[in-house]
Amino acid sequence: MAGLAPRVDYLADFCPLGGLTAGRPRVLSRGAEIVLSTGRELVYVYDREGRLLTAVYKFPGPVWHLEVLARRGALYVLCAQRGIYCLSLDQASRSVRQNGGDDKDREPPYPVIPVDLHACVLPDATLCAFTVLDSVLVTLAQGPAQWKVQLFERPCPGEDPRPRGLIGEVELSTCNPPAGSPGEPRAPRFLPVLCSVSPPGSRALHGLLRGSGDFTLEGALFGLLFGADASLLESPVILCGLPDGQLCSVVLKTLVTSRSAPGDPKALVKILHHLEEPVIFIGALRTEPLAEDVEDTYSDCLVALGHHGRTLAIKASWDEAGNLVPELREYCLPGPVLCAACCGNGLMYHSTPSNLCVVDLARAGVHGDPVQPSRGPGGLPSLLCPTSLSVCSVVTLSVSSSVPEGGTELLALSAKGRLMTCSLDPSAETPHPAGVTAANAGRKIKELLCGIGTVSERVSSLKKAVDQRNRALTCLNEAMNVSCTLLSHREGPRPITCTTTTSWLHLGLRDLLTATCLLENSSSFSLDRGWALCIQVLASPHAAELDPAGSAVTYTVPVDRLSPGGRQEVTLPLGPGEDGVLDLPVTVSCTLFYSLREVVGGALAPSDSFEDPSLGGCPADILPEQEGICLPLSEHTVDMLHGLRFRGLAAPCTQAPGPLRPPSDPVNTFLATCRRLGSEQAEPTSLRAKYLPPSVAAIRVSAELLRATLGDSYSGVSLCCATLQWLLAENATADVVRAQALSSVQGVAPDGTDIHLTIHEVTVTDLCPEGPIQAVEIQVESPSLANMCGVHHAVIRRMQKVGVGSRPPCSPGARPPGAGAGCCSPVQGSGTMTPKSEGLHVPEESLHSSSLPAQRALQWQHQPTLTTFPKHGVCISLTWDLSVHVPRRPPSLRTREPVAGALTRL
């Protein structure tokens, strides 16, 4: 086997644009003539002796299958979406020759004969495969839900196209109809394979050309596979290999059904096997040496090949008791298989995009196997070793009918449309002797040239694969570099950053709070194909705790070649949504994601470059969808202070005329309010806004601490102004505040209620034994309790940062304590019970509850207290002035939640 070097001879070039797709092209040889189609509209007849095209037929659609009845010189062609056409080869070629004689010099060099409608012997748009026997035509059509095998009287060329007598039909198993718009015919990716198998003895009746799809099996295997009835009737059997992997058989003589009723599939169809991948080829071989006295060579092994290389071989053998049993083996050959061919001597050839391989199923393969010496005849090799023939990208193969003695000749059509013959001569294993005579020097040179041609085609295919892999490797290397850079800069400024800012956007009648993420690449690497920026918007920290999956929305934006120094900006809406509700705070976290699938998937997939790209490759199985590298970049919390807008101030450059109330139409709101007022279900917030004094909360912070925090950046203004500017630093609409150096400002919350922020300096006397302390009091005032709480929370969060920033972080304070049930209940309890007039002072608490005994943290006091931070002597005092009233209905959950939240985190 090792010495099986093929002699490749290029005959002609049939290169259609874009190369050939496996599965459709066909090559057949008929004596000295070769009939081939490339899967397009044309069918060529090529004369090997004269090395020229003798005829070219043009069909009205792509040609899917060809068969030639040699004895009658009839050519049968399946034209996609049209049906089966029948032509007489002899007649046609004669007339073409005459034509060719008339206009020799005209272009193109060969006449193209258009095939007209009258040659169509079986119009049927659903046909996918057919095979011709001596007197019948067997077709396989794709119904809406099932494959249908039909048997017709064989039409002859030149006959009147009259309705063919349908002899029988049967439906095979279900098929998955190709997805697409209903009723729209679409070309299937894989065509089914149809072939006919004859029992020995009946061959005398069928004198047709032994094409790829017709063979004779020896009696034992035939009877074993198809039953005693088929052997007794000596009936040919139709084998169907379907794209879903099923291999089923129909005994031809039983497929005669009464009119109007298709046969019963249970009785007529037998499923032999399921390959679980599209069947590409069905063939038969002779694996055992012939007995001396036997004249006919019948195949004793049936093989079927799947697209991914799964191979089935069935032989008949006898068990120990002497019973006939099937021996069935599955092998795995390298895929994807484009086409295959069997030849009589136990060899099977199969072609992949990169190679043409041969495997030996004959007994010779197990000769040296010492493990099973006592096996009866009919052992199949336990393993198949494909041997490369160093020819690549063959899309269709057939064993030439004019085989020289002892050798094999394959007719092949390469993906580039080249027709070639590969001669495999086992006797010519040794190289020619050195003494080159003049006679064979020419032949030798020709062979070498052919060899170069083969090699160059192979090289180009391999090169393509290598290039793809190189590209993938380069991409991977860059990705690794970026990851390393990002991960090594844990402290300090990172080379790739993502900053988030918020702003209000006016969209027609609606205002939207948007977050803008700016991705800046200041590293020395570029972010290329495969990178994506994932932005996760988490509705609120509480929601995340309660329902980690539900409240987060993730946006994925592909990074579009971000070279060093480049920036990319992504803006996304935060709310309010359709319902007009904007729940702050919202956490926006940005992550860089690198999809391995996108970059490496293509290179890892079998370099199946001959598949039609529009049909989609199949790297899907190789990498899972979400395989990749994930690099967190930043996390930003958008709170109430970011969402505030200011309208009371003269704002020359901002959005003064824009209606600041969020989405709802004012008239509607008005009407809705009126309606609600009449009913019991008054909205507590709006009621409170109208009739109640606003809720107030105050936070006192040590002036010293603030000064230290603010530093020099706010020099030139008073501490109060600086504090206010600092608090609103990230608010896009707060330019007015900055411009006018205010210490008190009136803003509008996203839901339209007012928020008043007032900052003034106070002196705290009773906190520290060392004397009074200068402090800054931040007062938040709003008619809406929820908004007040929101702003309060936002202020606290900033204070927390001050605290955390200036000292080692304390664990419980960094995060809102979740177990706040104990804290909530007294507040709510007394809140709802206390008479309306009585102001309730919620006491200040330490931000770091670890510094206080737990019970003290929950004390209710009328006098504010100050708590010292250990070591630093910085005080923060909080005062709440809650006007708690008793509503007729308990406040809705939405309004209650922030209160509880705000209180629990105190």
Next chain:
Amino acid sequence: MSHQTSLGTSVPQANCLDLWREKNDQLVRQAKVAQDAGLPLRRQQLAQDALEGLRGLLRSLQGLPAAVPVLHLELTVICNFITLRASLAQGFIEDQAQDIQQGLERVLETQEQLGPRLECGLKELWNSILHASSPLLELLPALHHLAGLQVALWLSTDCLGDLTLLLQTLNGSQSGASEDLLMLLKTWSPPAKKSDAPLTLQDARGLRDVLLTASAFRQGLQELITGNLHRALSNLHEAASGLCSRPVLVQVYTALGTCLRKMGNPQRALLYLVAALKGGSNSGPPLLEASRLYRQLGNTVAELESLELLVEALSITPSSEVPHLLIEVELLLPRPDPASPLHCGTQSQVKHLLASRCLQTERAEDAAEHYLDLLALLLDGSEPKFSPPPCPPGPCMPEVFLEAAAALIQAGRAQDALTVCEELLSRTSSLHPKVPQLWEDARKGTKESPHCPPWVSATYLLQGQAWVQLGARKEAISEFSRCLELLFRATPKDKEQGPPSNCEQGCTSNVALQQLRAAALISRGLEWVASGQDTKALQDFLLSVQVCPGNRDASFHLLQNLKRLDRRDEATALWRRLEAQTKLPQENATWSLPLYLETCLSWIRPPDHETLLGEFRTSLPEPCDL
């Protein structure tokens, strides 16, 4: 409303509507031309082009937002498209339900009632459209036409519940008013088409009539199969009085014949069958039904004659009739399955039926001829055109061969029978187990005989019988011995091994196997008797009684043999047992044996049971008294 005004004001839109409508009319005319085209290829092409044209037109119509003035045309185009497609494909498919659904959703779109699209099934869509608060008066004719197609689709897929509901809604009757499908169809009157409406391939009223006939016939068949004969009769009468083509009428009359035969009215049944036969096309089912009728009447000559006619009728290649490009009754009928009275099988199935009936009615000569014809039909035809073997549940191919051999022997043509048997064996020789000689020495300890299909043994049995008839005793005995050797090797437990064949179930039922063994043993015993070797015969007879205790013939042969050997005591004991058995009710008629085995058993039956028993009764009074 806004759509209407915009459409009314914009002139090009109105033009477009006219263009589309003109296109529809032209395509419908083209389809009608295709209907009359003589050349099938041209017909197919024209119809296919018309179908594509309608598809394209529909797509352009559905590319725009739904609007009431255009919807009427759109629905009509959908109806034409579905009609043409179903008639071209000769059946309804899932896609057509989608087409209807799309049309309905478009109607709902104009009413702004379309809720969440996904939840709506066809049933709900129809419901919400027909119960719409604003009746879509101008759409009503087209909607009724579409509903008619929906009824056809549901009828062909047997969704009778949905169908009834839809018809009730169409009739405007209260739910629960009438559940009878035929009644509902009769009361449904689709509104008449306006004269200026776009052309349709088939109008709604015509469709209604087709639906009425089809559903009556379907229900009649259903009732006939389930045995509800009176209702079947009334439904079938309804179908016969409706509008239908001649082939359908033949089917209806045949079904009526079956129904009346089962009701015990053979003369009336015969009238319908004659009427069916006058219908001309497809005379298979009425002929088969006639043969059943004559069989029931005991008129064997007429029965066989009608079967012969049936064989001839089936030998004519069915001329494929050109279906109309309309929804026709044929399209809505269930596919005839073997259980249906309209199923007449293939030529060879009928031929086999004829031959086996001849054999059963003791017309051996005819049977032999018919079997030989059948085998010629099956084997020699180089064209598989007319060569179907009988389908299961009929006998499998080897059994057909065996029956043929049995018929030949019965007809006194033993040499021909031998030829048939040899053909059977030679054709299946590669499937027979290998005689384990090659590896015998290697596996002396675990000698296990290979399994062999029972029909192989039966072939040897028949060969033996043929030799018996030819007077070649030696050959006969050797064939019987071979048969017995194979039979006692056959172990039913490894049935799944060996060449698979659907005849395995038929012959390997235990009873059949026992009877086969008994038949072989008795046959050999009889040959021993004939050659005067009574002791050897005794062995075989004894064994046959053991193997098959239920076979009385074996006991009688044993009794005779014992008597001949003058072993009176054993004979008396056996006679007593037989006497006791005779008094018990006979029960061995319940199981059915393969026909060839029945025939074979009839050959080896002792001629005179009663005389033999009587002889014993008189000759052995004394031991009885003891």
